[in-house]
Amino acid sequence: TRLRSSSASSQSHLLRRSYSSDSVPERKVAVLGAAGGIGQPLSLLMKLNPLVSKLALYDIAGTPGVAADVSHVNTRSEVAGYAGEEQLGKALEGSDIVIIPAGVPRKPGMTRDDLFNINAGIVKSLCTAIAKYCPNALVNMISNPVNSTVPIAAEVFKKAGTYDEKKLFGVTTLDVVRAKTFYAGKAKVPVEEVNVPVVGGHAGITILPLFSQAVPKANLADEDIKALTKRTQDGGTEVVEAKAGKGSATLSMAYAGALFADACLKGLNGVPDVVECTFVQSSVTELPFFASKVKLGKNGVEEVLELGPMSDYEKQGLQNLIPELKASIEKGIKFANQ
Numbered sequence: 379t380r381l382r383s384s385s386a387s388s389q390s391h392l393l394r395r396s397y398s399s400d401s402v403p404e405r406k407v408a409v410l411g412a413a414g415g416i417g418q419p420l421s422l423l424m425k426l427n428p429l430v431s432k433l434a435l436y437d438i439a440g441t442p443g444v445a446a447d448v449s450h451v452n453t454r455s456e457v458a459g460y461a462g463e464e465q466l467g468k469a470l471e472g473s474d475i476v477i478i479p480a481g482v483p484r485k486p487g488m489t490r491d492d493l494f495n496i497n498a499g500i501v502k503s504l505c506t507a508i509a510k511y512c513p514n515a516l517v518n519m520i521s522n523p524v525n526s527t528v529p530i531a532a533e534v535f536k537k538a539g540t541y542d543e544k545k546l547f548g549v550t551t552l553d554v555v556r557a558k559t560f561y562a563g564k565a566k567v568p569v570e571e572v573n574v575p576v577v578g579g580h581a582g583i584t585i586l587p588l589f590s591q592a593v594p595k596a597n598l599a600d601e602d603i604k605a606l607t608k609r610t611q612d613g614g615t616e617v618v619e620a621k622a623g624k625g626s627a628t629l630s631m632a633y634a635g636a637l638f639a640d641a642c643l644k645g646l647n648g649v650p651d652v653v654e655c656t657f658v659q660s661s662v663t664e665l666p667f668f669a670s671k672v673k674l675g676k677n678g679v680e681e682v683l684e685l686g687p688m689s690d691y692e693k694q695g696l697q698n699l700i701p702e703l704k705a706s707i708e709k710g711i712k713f714a715n716q
């Protein structure tokens with residue numbers, strides 16, 4: 379009734395205001411490890427995202443420069459840099475999404491698990507701060523080994539009493555990005571039309587692309603599917619070796635991380651039918667965490683989707699990956715509780 383009795387001009391003003399705040403709400407995104415190989419291009423890509431209104435760039439050092447640089451880009455978000463642990467709280471406060479690419483990357487000959495000793499501690503301390511300063515934020519975990527760092531984060535949040543399984547994600551988008559690219563090349567179909575679910579985890583054989591569900595359909599030979607599967611599983615190693623000691627995937631990872639964060643933002647904003655593969659708490663297999671297609675919504679995970687029909691080769695791949703993924707999950711849980 380108040381709205382009805384008000385003048386036409388203030389009515390349209392009200393409508394306009396409620397419309398604009400409904401369509402593009404304020405959203406703060408924090409990047410932890412923002413001065414790193416992934417962190418820098420990821421910060422730039424998040425600055426290009428019109429759904430972000432505040433961008434907080436945190437690292438142990440180097441963020442004032444990255445933030446000054448990125449802040450000159452003429453897009454919506456306000457950028458601030460935070461350096462050193464005493465500024466972590468400020469960086470996190472009010473965040474809707476926290477993206478974590480902090481930690482050391484692989485060198486040639488290393489597995490992701492070789493990073494455990496350093497990165498597990500970094501993730502544990504960052505998640506302790508998240509529980510304190512922005513317990514409701516969606517957490518996008520990029521730091522490897524993702525198969526263990528996500529369970530570590532879950533344990534830290536449980537101890538702090540803030541755990542919400544709908545808000546914790548291991549970022550496996552790069553596996554999907556790679557599977558799409560490699561499939562398009564082999565099947566000779568336009569890459570922008572390709573979709574391929576990738577399930578399991580994010581290391582070696584735990585990465586299981588489901589090419590039997592790939593669209594557009596292509597009649598690839600069994601050997602081609604095997605080669606594509608292997609290349610997707612070894613995609614990270616391909617980059618590590620090509621960089622020859624200068625780190626792992628950073629540019630394609632920044633792209634993948636930005637895609638996943640954008641999907642989370644859309645979900646938070648109520649965009650319907652946002653579906654991405656991601657490593658989450660799950661009951662689609664016997665394991666407590668598993669990557670599969672997940673529907674994203676206003677509270678994070680809206681629905682963890684089933685794996686769907688698989689070929690015999692994929693069913694075998696699933697059986698093969700379970701022991702390794704189980705061990706990595708347990709290693710993370712054990713670390714967090716020691």
Ligand code: NAI
Pocket residue numbers: 410411412413414415416417436437438439479480481482483484493497500504519520521522523524549550551552553580625626627628631
């Ligand atoms: P990098 O060494 O270039 O950058 C890491 C950044 O983290 C550095 O700026 C460092 O100062 C920062 N850092 C270290 N300790 C920190 C702390 N306690 N708080 C905040 N920041 C801290 O490494 P890069 O190449 O950016 O990789 C980062 C992580 O991402 C690695 O663990 C790597 O294995 C992982 N990764 C994950 C992928 C995925 O698909 N999920 C793909 C590629 C890499």
